[in-house]
Amino acid sequence: MANDDKDLAPLRARIDALDQELLELLGQRAKAAQEVGKVKHGTNAPVFRPERERQVIDGLIAKNKSAIAPEGITYIWREIMSACRALEAPVRVAYLGPAGTFSEQAAFAQFGQSINGVPCATIDEVFRAVDAGAADFGVVPVENSSEGAVSRTLDLLLDTDLRITGEVALMIKHHLLTKSGTLDGVTRVCAHPQALAQCQRWLATNTPKLERQAVSSNGEAAKIAAEDATIAAIAGDIAQQQYGLSPVQSSIQDDPHNRTRFVVISHGSCQASGKDQTSVILSVTNKPGAVYHLLAPLAKHGVSMNRFESRPARRGTWEYFFYIDIDGHASEPKVAAALAELETEAAFFKNLGSYPRSH
Missing domain, CATH: 3.40.190.10 (Periplasmic binding protein-like II)
Known part of the structure; x- marks a missing residue:
């Protein structure tokens, strides 16, 4: 046996022993997850709770004293939770297909690999699949760092009753x-x-x-x-x-920092995770200073605006809908107060949901 093999043998044996311990602990975690699934089934609680999973991962990153990077912790535990969640009930996720799209990649980044994927030919079909109950969640692109908003997604968020329950930001290399x-x-x-x-x-x-x-x-x-x-x-x-x-x-994108933001859509809602964002759609009456007065409640209550996007109302007139992302969860007092005033001031108001911000 070579000297390096002699040196490596005890280390490999140690790794094998640790892997066995990890496997046994994962089995215990899986059993606990099945017990959680039984409780959820009895109360019709959702299998996937994005705010809870976000809190778990953030807590592990905060406690991590190993050499593993935060991104590694996120990936490892996302897959552990995905595999355990699949024991409770298979999660069906619709995305713009076929296999191999960035939308599928975003679905895996949010839910892990242990899902039942529902590839759809168009963004419209993703919305229809979720709305009709053929999928529990949908993942659709909403904006790109170089090309701006994905207009079809914005239109469908306006026209359907589905809500945003998560977001994923991916670095895009073409x-x-x-x-x-x-x-x-x-x-x-x-x-x-x-x-x-x-x-x-x-x-x-x-x-x-x-x-x-x-x-x-x-x-x-x-x-x-x-x-x-x-x-x-x-x-x-x-x-x-x-x-x-x-x-x-490789990497022929014009912007070397090209990123696309995807949103997760469903019929559900999210509780506060501590690092949340709320999305709303507004319109105003056509009068001087209308947009200024519309947004004044945000400044009044100290709520930050993360995104402001305008979209024609498609009514043959020069009217617009404004898509706004604000920092915080709708249950937070200052956010709730700002939203209440926004709804009073706006000619049209739709709360698309509060959800954990992407890492």
């Missing part, structure tokens, strides 16, 4: 992918319209002669490219692996 890893014989580039927009400068400089075709998702683009050697797809790592594609060029 790759140009083909079957061969080259552009030999390639005539078109396919991607979701947002992805094409996020890579337009790179495409104009490096592939000016290739036709650009918008499709329903980057996962769909990757699926098409896997079946047709004349097609290149813009997609991420998961789609590349899912469909066996090779990169012509």
Whole structure:
């Protein structure tokens, strides 16, 4: 036996023993989770409580004295909780599909891998699946750091009764992918319209002669490219692996810090986690200073505004809906007071829900 093997042998034995201990503890945790599931079933309480899981992970990060980074703690315990939650009841999550999309990645980031995924062809179908009860939750993109709001999501948040119960922010890296890893014989580039927009400068400089075709998702683009050697797809790592594609060029997004924010939609609601955000939709009467007076309650009660987005009312007139994210949970006294005044001042008011902010 080599000297390094002799040195490693006791360390490996120690790791094996610790792994066995971890496995036994995980089994105990799983059993406790099943007991929790029985209690929840008796009271019709929801299986997934995002505020509770957020509190658990934040508490572990605060107590962590190991060399494991906070991101690692988050990932490990997200998967532990996902596997244990699946023992209570399978959670069905709808997302913009097919497999390999950033929406699927966002669903895994929020719920872990132990879910029943419900891939949908469009954002509209995600909303319909959740509204009809075919899925417990939906994950949809709402804004991108370089291209702004996803208008279809904003419209559907206005037009349905579904509420926001979580958010996920992902770093987005787009790759140009083909079957061969080259552009030999390639005539078109396919991607979701947002992805094409996020890579337009790179495409104009490096592939000016290739036709650009918008499709329903980057996962769909990757699926098409896997079946047709004349097609290149813009997609991420998961789609590349899912469909066996090779990169012509990696990270072609124009903004190196490109991020997309996704929201989780459902019929439910969240209790306060301590690090929350509340989203509302407002409109005002057409009079001087209307928007100023509308937002005055936020300043009055010391509530911070994290996001302000306007959207045409689509009524043939110059009217707008305003999508606003504010810091805090609706149950907090200062937030509750500000929301009450906003509702009085606004011509239209809709509370989309309070939920834990993404890390």
